[in-house]
Amino acid sequence: MPMMALMLTALLGFVGLTVDVGSALLDKTSAQGASDAASLAAASELREGNSVEAATAAAHTFAATNGFQHGEDGVSVTVSIPPESGPYAGSSLYAEVSIHGPSEVRFARVVGINLLNIGVRSVAGSALEVIEKAPPRALFALQTGCSATDPFKVSGSDNFIIGGIHSNSTVDTSGSYNLLSEGDNTGVCSLSNGGSGNVFDPSYQNSPELPDPLGYTYSDVPCTRTFTSDTDLTSVNSVWVNDDPNTNQLLPGVYCSTGKLTLSASDVTGTVTLVAQQELSISGSNFNIKPYWNDVLLFTTSSTSSAADLSGSGGTWEGYIYVPNGKAKLNGSGNFSVKGAVIGGNIELSGSGVTVDSTDFTDNTEEILSSVKLFE
Numbered sequence: 001m002p003m004m005a006l007m008l009t010a011l012l013g014f015v016g017l018t019v020d021v022g023s024a025l026l027d028k029t030s031a032q033g034a035s036d037a038a039s040l041a042a043a044s045e046l047r048e049g050n051s052v053e054a055a056t057a058a059a060h061t062f063a064a065t066n067g068f069q070h071g072e073d074g075v076s077v078t079v080s081i082p083p084e085s086g087p088y089a090g091s092s093l094y095a096e097v098s099i100h101g102p103s104e105v106r107f108a109r110v111v112g113i114n115l116l117n118i119g120v121r122s123v124a125g126s127a128l129e130v131i132e133k134a135p136p137r138a139l140f141a142l143q144t145g146c147s148a149t150d151p152f153k154v155s156g157s158d159n160f161i162i163g164g165i166h167s168n169s170t171v172d173t174s175g176s177y178n179l180l181s182e183g184d185n186t187g188v189c190s191l192s193n194g195g196s197g198n199v200f201d202p203s204y205q206n207s208p209e210l211p212d213p214l215g216y217t218y219s220d221v222p223c224t225r226t227f228t229s230d231t232d233l234t235s236v237n238s239v240w241v242n243d244d245p246n247t248n249q250l251l252p253g254v255y256c257s258t259g260k261l262t263l264s265a266s267d268v269t270g271t272v273t274l275v276a277q278q279e280l281s282i283s284g285s286n287f288n289i290k291p292y293w294n295d296v297l298l299f300t301t302s303s304t305s306s307a308a309d310l311s312g313s314g315g316t317w318e319g320y321i322y323v324p325n326g327k328a329k330l331n332g333s334g335n336f337s338v339k340g341a342v343i344g345g346n347i348e349l350s351g352s353g354v355t356v357d358s359t360d361f362t363d364n365t366e367e368i369l370s371s372v373k374l375f376e
Contacts, residue, residue: 024103028118031099034066036374039124042079042095043372047126052081052092059097068099075101083123086376094125094375122374129370136213136341137183138163138358142324143345144209145169146189154178154198156331156350163341163358168209173198175350182359186210214322214343218301221275222293224253230260230278254293261300273319276300280323283311285334291319295361297340302326308344311351312336318361330354 038059045055059079060070070077076099083089083096103116138161141152151169154161157176164183165171171187173180177197185200186207193204225239233255234245241249250270255261261276266285273293274280280300291297297319300307307326313334321328321342328344332354341358342349349356 024116024118027103028120030066031068031101031118032120032122034063034068035097035099035120035122036124037066038063038077038079038099039095039097039122040372040374042081042097043093043124043126046081046093046095047369047372055079055081055095059095063097063099068101073101075099086123088123088125088375091125093369094123096121096123098122121376123376124372124374126369127371127373129368135163135183135360136320136343136358137166138341138356139165139347139349140210140213140341140343141167141169141345141347142212142343143167143169144188149346150327150348151346152187153346153348154195154350155348156352156354157195158352159349160355160357161349162355166207166210167347171204212324212343214296214320214324216294216296216299216322216324218256218275218277221256221273221296221299222254223256223275224292225255227255227257227259227261229258230262231257232262232264233274234263234265250289252292272297274298276302278302279304279306280308281310283309284315285313286315287312287317288315289317291340295340296320296322298322300326303345305346330356 041062042055042059045058056079060077063077068075068077078098080096082092083094088094098121100119103118143151146169148169152167152171154173155175159178161180162182165180165185167187170189170192172192174194176195179199181201185202185204188209191204233239237243239251239255241247241251248267250272252271254273256275258277260278261274262281264283268284268287268289271290271292273291273296279302280298297317299322303325305327308323308328311331313336316337316339318339320340323344325345327346327348328342329348330342331351333351335353337355339357340361342356
């Protein structure tokens, strides 16, 4: 009889433990649902651009609504933005919610188990969707008004503009045998085609004004180094490999000047963004330079008629040439190529054998925040 009593007690204990474990699993499922809802609520706040505090408050509200109030009945709700662990640790677009607490024990006490703890974790964030973007126009003049002086002028010959053009004012092609192809060719005002043999494919069309496709200001630029006076980079040893301009290789970075910025050399290579608050003057042969920051190669905020005076022979300049307030003057020869786009208040393209091609200098895709979903 004593043996039977002991065995019965143990059997009842194991049956009770099974019941209590099942109950704990149900509690854990409920906690997981609350954690999922809370993390999704926090991620939705972040996607809308709201603060971390607002996202944290939303997470606690949803957890409480689903039966898990922080600090009540031994429940702990922890919100971490960004997550503290996992593949999304450190990313401010993601929210981590952890819920811990006791699950009530009814029968397993007979075998000495007084408490079962549950713990769950969820991470939610903004999913990224890749969309196709239209490539930028190869030449884009921002100045408005049909009486504006030379907002857009092509005076050279045998130049290739691939990717279309746009002018918020008039377009004047006084040169000859220029090809403008593979993109919309538009302007707000009239086309003055005074040259000969110029081809618009597709044909020139009138259109409404279009906004600045970039919209950057000087304060947006993360300058690697800033010069506070007129600067000729050719004489600044520290921006060249081995501190030697004769290497013809610029160190990677964003070089800014609150004055004028000048570079005149040959066979220059490098990954740089050159920025000036006054005139920007770049010239040379066989340059092969690429942009360091946001596809911007050259940027000046000058509003003068010589804001950007750029000339080249041979070689390739890649990226945006951005002169939103003044005139961008581009003069090239000898199969000189801009693999990018020129955006200026005014634009003047002269010379011969110049190619400006905006169709493939970026991947023409963009990642956007498309939805909020659970990731863990």
